[in-house]
Amino acid sequence: xxxxxxxxxxxxxxxxxxxxxxxxxxxxxxxxxxxxxxxxxxxxxxxxxxxxxxxxxxxxxxxxxxxxxxxxxxxxxxxxxxxxxxxxxxxxxxxxxxxxxxxxxxxxxxxxxxxxxxxxxxxxxxxxxxxxxxxxxxxxxxxxxxxxxxxxxxxxxxxxxxxxxxxxxxxxxxxxxxxxxxxxxxxxxxxxxxxxxxxxxxxxxxxxxxxxxxxxxxxxxxxxxxxxxxxxxxxxxxxxxxxxxxxxxxxxxxxxxxxxxx
Amino acid sequence: xxxxxxxxxxxxxxxxxxxxxxxxxxxxxxxxxxxxxxxxxxxxxxxxxxxxxxxxxxxxxxxxxxxxxxxxxxxxxxxxxxxxxxxxxxxxxxxxxxxxxxxxxxxxxxxxxxxxxxxxxxxxxxxxxxxxxxxxxxxxxxxxxxxxxxxxxxxxxxxxxxxxxxxxxxxxxxxxxxxxxxxxxxxxxxxxxxxxxxxxxxxxx
Numbered sequence: 001x002x003x004x005x006x007x008x009x010x011x012x013x014x015x016x017x018x019x020x021x022x023x024x025x026x027x028x029x030x031x032x033x034x035x036x037x038x039x040x041x042x043x044x045x046x047x048x049x050x051x052x053x054x055x056x057x058x059x060x061x062x063x064x065x066x067x068x069x070x071x072x073x074x075x076x077x078x079x080x081x082x083x084x085x086x087x088x089x090x091x092x093x094x095x096x097x098x099x100x101x102x103x104x105x106x107x108x109x110x111x112x113x114x115x116x117x118x119x120x121x122x123x124x125x126x127x128x129x130x131x132x133x134x135x136x137x138x139x140x141x142x143x144x145x146x147x148x149x150x151x152x153x154x155x156x157x158x159x160x161x162x163x164x165x166x167x168x169x170x171x172x173x174x175x176x177x178x179x180x181x182x183x184x185x186x187x188x189x190x191x192x193x194x195x196x197x198x199x200x201x202x203x204x205x206x207x208x209x210x211x212x213x214x215x216x217x218x219x220x221x222x223x224x225x226x227x228x229x230x231x232x233x234x235x236x237x238x239x240x241x242x243x244x245x246x247x248x249x250x251x252x253x254x255x256x257x258x259x260x261x262x
Numbered sequence: 263x264x265x266x267x268x269x270x271x272x273x274x275x276x277x278x279x280x281x282x283x284x285x286x287x288x289x290x291x292x293x294x295x296x297x298x299x300x301x302x303x304x305x306x307x308x309x310x311x312x313x314x315x316x317x318x319x320x321x322x323x324x325x326x327x328x329x330x331x332x333x334x335x336x337x338x339x340x341x342x343x344x345x346x347x348x349x350x351x352x353x354x355x356x357x358x359x360x361x362x363x364x365x366x367x368x369x370x371x372x373x374x375x376x377x378x379x380x381x382x383x384x385x386x387x388x389x390x391x392x393x394x395x396x397x398x399x400x401x402x403x404x405x406x407x408x409x410x411x412x413x414x415x416x417x418x419x420x421x422x423x424x425x426x427x428x429x430x431x432x433x434x435x436x437x438x439x440x441x442x443x444x445x446x447x448x449x450x451x452x453x454x455x456x457x458x459x460x461x462x463x464x465x466x467x
Binding site (some may be wrong): 022023024025026027028029032094095097098101102105131134135136137140141144145148196197198199202203204205206207208209210211213214217 | 287288290291294295334335338339342343345346349350365368369371372373374377437440441442443444445446448449450452453454455456457459460
């Protein structure tokens with residue numbers, strides 16, 4: 001049950017509450033550049049979600065098996081040269097950025113080859129987006145978030161497993177798709193509007209993005225409400241057992257969180 | 263290569279005529295994310311300047327060895343190396359600031375600005391020109407970041423770098439330091455820059 005709640009919260013948080021575009025500002029370049037047609041935006045969103053899942057899988061595996069102190073692969077290799085105690089101390093996390101960007105670049109390359117060989121129509125619809133995804137901040141951001149939750153925690157029990165990492169990637173990609181498709185829909189209508197000349201293009205997109213971000217701020221605090229509903233405190237469960245009606249979603253929980261990072 | 267701009271031209275172009283944020287719309291992710299205050303914005307600008315200049319010089323030194331189909335990978339790996347250096351230095355000397363900036367320092371790796379400069383200038387011209395180009399672009403980037411951060415911090419908190427600039431009865435527009443404020447500020451400033459551009463072109467005619 002706890003695990004399920006965790007997964008649900010990660011999914012909600014990544015897709016809606018802390019949306020990659022409207023909360024963390026990653027992947028702004030495609031948001032401004034590609035969001036002109038709904039089909040194109042949807043294709044881009046799917047491609048990003050797909051590559052993000054692969055990159056999340058790779059980065060989680062690399063972090064857990066190679067980079068963190070006491071990881072099996074690095075400890076095994078170092079075991080030939082030093083004592084096992086010293087080998088368990090080896091910390092390769094300083095290399096993580098280089099390793100991640102290499103993993104992303106190569107996985108994009110492989111995905112491109114695979115899709116071109118086996119799904120030619122899909123490849124044609126992705127077009128130039130697929131190589132561009134290599135330099136998409138959202139993917140590296142997902143990898144870094146996973147790293148923070150694997151290598152940056154002191155308590156081994158709080159370490160994310162593969163399921164949590166994949167949930168973050170899948171639903172982060174979903175949130176990205178939602179944002180970029182909404183924007184594309186609005187921009188299709190914008191072509192009929194009379195916009196002041198200096199604001200045409202990127203400027204009006206950014207202003208609309210700001211208004212959408214205000215809308216998405218309305219989801220702030222949903223996670224604490226859900227958490228409270230699914231993991232009720234002892235008083236609440238007692239009250240429920242006695243048949244009293246309890247407001248599970250309390251407006252007081254919906255505080256506006258930190259400005260830049262949780 | 264006669265048609266390539268010289269070092270001085272590159273340097274001047276980067277600051278205003280080809281400003282990375284307002285004209286080329288590159289590197290928007292950190293622009294939006296770290297400009298809720300002047301201090302993080304300036305720290306970010308300095309880190310970007312360091313990475314940009316170093317990566318430009320290194321790419322320019324090895325430009326004759328680059329294979330066309332592998333160049334993006336070489337670019338990103340070079341940039342990643344310098345970003346790791348910048349990240350470790352920040353974590354060592356400005357720990358609180360590196361916590362505030364969070365994942366945006368590592369995200370410099372995929373900043374389009376640096377890859378674009380490597381592609382446009384460093385992979386074609388000599389190291390000196392590349393360094394000048396990097397400095398100019400970094401200066402332009404820093405100016406853009408500072409302008410956005412100034413608007414957001416002054417309107418959002420009434421303060422600038424810890425000093426109160428607006429009277430105390432100013433109602434803080436908290437929305438300006440929250441994520442939506444970033445989008446709206448950048449959008450409006452972009453419109454303003456375009457407007458000044460149009461006016462100048464009309465005056466020239």
